Amino acid sequence: MAVKIVERKPLTLAERTYIPQIVGALKTTWKHLVKSKETMEYPEQRPAIPPRYRGVPTLVKDPNGREKCVSCQLCEFVCPPKAIRITPGEIPPGAPTGHVEKAPQAFEIDMLRCIYCGMCEEVCPEEAIVLQNQYSMSGYSRSEMVNHKDRLYELGGTLPDSHLKWDKKKSAEDHGNAH
């Protein structure tokens, strides 16, 4: 391999007086001085949230207002920091959504433990838990930082999906072809 010896040029007279460098430095700061500022005035201006952002995990309902979670507890078991705690409960058979059988009685996500990894969202077979745009969680106590079921649904809202899996299953059952 050919060896290229880089010539080490001695400093020129102008460089040794430092004057071009000093003037150049002043020019640089001047350019920044007249440039528009980069700061976002946070509480007034909010950052644009990109799609598929992983914010605070929330629970969602389907367009008919049924809670999508069937408390299979997969998220609880997959959660790396063990932030999720679900108490499964049965839906009484007489209820309009009785055919779903199960729904969470209690659903807690400890936001002091949550690492926003999104594995709960990925593992959920019902698309019931979604990491949405909310990025700022704050509270005055540890207990305030635990999101309970009501709060999770309040944060989550409705997921506008059109494949109403459980409704289709029920109508199929009603027509005699359950499987």
Added chain:
Amino acid sequence: MIGATSFSPLLLAAGAGADSFLERLPLVIRDTVAGVFPAPLQWLVGSTLSIVAIVAIFGGIFAGLTLVERKMLGRIQNRPGPNRTGPMGLLQPIADGIKALTKEDIVPRSADHLLHYLAPVALLAFSILTFAVIPFGRNLVPLELDAAVLYFFAAGAASELAIFMAGWASRNKFSLLAAMRALAQLISYELPLLLSFVPIIMLAGTLSMTGIIDAQAGWQLGFIPRWYIFTPWGFAAFVIFLIAALAESNRSPFDLPEAESELIAGHLTEYSGFKYALFFMAEYFGMIALSGMAITLFLGGWRAPLPFLEFIPSYAWFGAKLLVLLLFFIWIRGTFPRLRIDQLTRLAWKFLVPLALVNLGTAAFWSLTSGWSGALQLVRWALTIAMVIGPFVLLGRGLSGTHRPRTYRYA
């Protein structure tokens, strides 16, 4: 303010706006207020008014300057700077003041309580003293002294004592180290600072500020003011003066006494609350006073830069020049990194002092050849410029060292 009671008639005839109403307004106000009091008390009232005016105006400038500095540094870093208190952050100085006043004043148990208390007060007092002789406008000299320049630098040099007092009294290793550094730096730079304006005293033939400003009256070619900065030696002296003034007022890039990465906060480490604010204030006052001195010595004091602009009151011109210099200082602070202590002292002793001494000779040559005219005038300019640039290049070469192979020493 106590005007020059015996201003020369030459001064009055100098400009068209010399006798306009706005020009006389500060004096008229002072005399009206003082006139209310009986005659034996009038001098006292007049002086008190001058003091109140100086403290109020420069206190206001200090408050504004802290905000302007933070805003400008912010903009240099593409930030908006303080903008939460009041419209555009204009109330920030008030918020800072309230914070400094209400903060707990902590004194270390082993500190020398008297000196610890005295240091900020002394520093502020010394820096306010320097305002007494600066001509803020035509006839607006608080104290007309024959040796005003000497007085100014005597009062300014006393601030070194106060800084060492603070460092010693704190009984903190960082404070003491910083105080030693400050002493080394301030004494080093006192010399080029003083030497840089000796040519002006030589040429003006006076130590009085009013006399120096008078010597800069008039115009060359009808529009270039005869300020000392527009001569080759004057320009060189101005640059030396600015560098030394930066170092004297502990401003970046010469802010070694409070180099926070090495010395926490330097001599301010053990100060909090209002005493800290006093130090801060004194530092800014020192900077403002040295800027005022630079204006007086090199930039024609309160004189207008162009003949047809003389209708604007002289104090407005002084204020405008002061603002430009202060903004320039802030710009420099936002630009240059801090020097190392050895670089700092080397720059002073090996570069600025010899340069200032050579400049003395240049100015002497300029003064001796003042009779040259015509083509000789060009020769005079060329020779003087060569006498400025030559030593600069030669000394700079010595400062940057010759090209010898690098040696490495391992610890």
